[in-house]
Amino acid sequence: MELWFTGTNAGMPIADRNVTSIVLRLAETRGEFWMFDCGEATQHRLLRTPLRITRLEKLFVTHLHGDHVFGIPGLLSSRSSLGATAPLQIYGPSGIRELIDSWMGITETHLGYPLSVCENTEGIVFEDGDYSVRCAKLDHRIECYGYRVEEKPRAGALLxxxxxxxxxxxxxxxxxxxxxxxxxxxxxxxxxxxxVRGPAIPGRIVAVLGDTRPCAGAVRLSERADVLVHEATFGGNLADKAELYGHSTAEQAALTAREAGVSRLLLTHFSSRYGAEDIAELVQEARTLHPNTDAAVELTPYAIARARNES
Incomplete structure (x- = not known):
């Protein structure tokens, strides 16, 4: 299991960072991958990874701001053009179905695979024998969700x-x-x-949050996660601006991670005002509160180790 970031910028793309999209690559034996948000040009960025659009199984949308959804129509169309026939499920806030229906209808886009769109209510939105996905509302300017992916425990090794x-x-x-x-x-x-079996092997937990101010929902979704992906749009000196626009600072992201007992924090969704050196400073701000913190780097895989208490 690993994470890929195909975009880490907020609002609009800049020369070296694209707008938001995050991929969760599932176990190699399963083959598919899931995506969280799909900003403009996401499909272009995927071409620079080993991930194939035809293997996309689920898209979880946090909210309907353009930097999180403008890449969806092209992605859906290309998936069909490349011959995908397996179903695709999309989950998101109210309005996501109307948005996709409008895009598909006005552009007369016809898909060669079944597409289902589910508008979220808080709680479990998906579950099978391997994983469950839970969502909860966050505190942004519009309806916005975070998602918690829990891998089911595996049987212990034979003794x-x-x-x-x-x-x-x-x-x-x-x-x-x-x-x-x-x-x-x-x-x-x-x-x-x-x-004659050892202890069950706990599954991994990954929390991916949308844009948000600090809130109880963010902590609940992140509780004891192996990896938390959290926005850090601003530095601490712009906390007032973060509050005004419904975002978090790097320090606030770290506070959420610390309160939730998260193992690793990956920061993303950086304001365009920040270059590489500035982002390094944001990471240092966060590390004062949560030492195991890094800034997500685009097109770099982040392996998710098995749970801490695995023998």
């Missing part, structure tokens, strides 16, 4: 030495025990799966 002591040779029985099934041996003994 092979214990199986060998019980006289169970490698073979099909190992697979059954690994999958959680109890087995009966020829001599009548019952081997319980729970007795």
């Amino acid at each position: 092979v030495d214990r199986l060998e002591r019980a006289g169970i040779p490698p073979g099909p029985l190992y697979g059954q025990l690994k999958s959680g099934l109890d087995v009966e041996l020829k001599d009548g003994r019952i081997i319980r799966s729970a007795d």
